[in-house]
Amino acid sequence: MYHARRANVINGETQVTMSPHAIDSPVPVSREIAKEGESQAFLPYPDLGENLSKVPIHVRPDVAYYIQRMGFLPNAIKLYLHVPWIAEPLFNINNAIMRDERNSLSEHFKYRLSFLASRENGCAYCTAHHAATLKRRWNYSEKLLADVLGNDEPADEREAVAFEFVREASHNPGGVSDDLRARLAKHFAPQEVMEIVLVVGFWKMYNLMHDAMKLPIEDPVIRDRCWVEYTPDTNPTR
Numbered sequence: 423m424y425h426a427r428r429a430n431v432i433n434g435e436t437q438v439t440m441s442p443h444a445i446d447s448p449v450p451v452s453r454e455i456a457k458e459g460e461s462q463a464f465l466p467y468p469d470l471g472e473n474l475s476k477v478p479i480h481v482r483p484d485v486a487y488y489i490q491r492m493g494f495l496p497n498a499i500k501l502y503l504h505v506p507w508i509a510e511p512l513f514n515i516n517n518a519i520m521r522d523e524r525n526s527l528s529e530h531f532k533y534r535l536s537f538l539a540s541r542e543n544g545c546a547y548c549t550a551h552h553a554a555t556l557k558r559r560w561n562y563s564e565k566l567l568a569d570v571l572g573n574d575e576p577a578d579e580r581e582a583v584a585f586e587f588v589r590e591a592s593h594n595p596g597g598v599s600d601d602l603r604a605r606l607a608k609h610f611a612p613q614e615v616m617e618i619v620l621v622v623g624f625w626k627m628y629n630l631m632h633d634a635m636k637l638p639i640e641d642p643v644i645r646d647r648c649w650v651e652y653t654p655d656t657n658p659t660r
Contacts, residue, residue, distance in 0.1 A: 446471065449558060449559045455494060456493055456641070458641060459638075461626055462570060465637075469502065480510065480544050481506045481513070493558065495577055497639075498632055498635075506525035519617070525617055526617060530559075533556055535584060536625050537570055537571070538555060541650055543630075545629035546650040547639055548625060548629050549646070550643045551646075553646040565630060583602075584606070584609075586602060588621075
């Protein structure tokens with residue numbers, strides 16, 4: 423068990439309380455590594471060598487961690503390794519935004535936001551990855567996944583406001599209202615607000631790049647591509 427920080431802004435002052443929660447990431451890495459499949463992207467994948475032997479040594483731990491965390495080697499990571507000196511800071515910012523121990527908001531909560539953001543942005547590749555991660559690491563059922571996208575059962579008012587911000591910022595960032603920003607700032611401490619903003623912006627960037635490249639979805643998560651088409655009044659087509 424660990425204690426997670428909750429911060430509320432009351433009368434202009436940030437009050438932080440400690441509340442007990444279950445371990446945030448019960449399955450941080452996969453014990454079994456699957457093959458990603460044989461689907462080809464529009465560019466050839468670089469030769470990574472046996473056991474990543476041809477991956478530059480300064481990037482190799484990041485790639486190995488990606489494989490362990492996802493349970494397979496994502497096609498996106500293979501393409502990024504054409505430019506490993508750029509891939510390295512991308513991997514670092516992903517870790518910093520999503521799972522750095524100095525963050526206030528949990529990785530689980532950020533995956534919920536990311537799942538919603540990627541669906542709102544129409545990125546089947548990232549939506550499938552997020553759905554599969556929520557199922558593998560936090561034992562999500564299809565109903566729980568649908569609840570995130572439909573916002574049918576937010577955990578509390580804080581989550582409801584965060585979900586509203588993710589939707590609006592993803593669709594029309596210039597259209598985010600002063601009222602919505604004020605409600606976000608009311609329910610979250612400044613650090614938490616910035617973590618949410620960075621989640622939205624980071625996945626907007628990844629969604630754009632992955633859609634533009636039309637990345638083929640890997641075999642272990644292909645069945646979850648249907649969630650990009652989900653709407654609250656319909657069931658995902660399988």
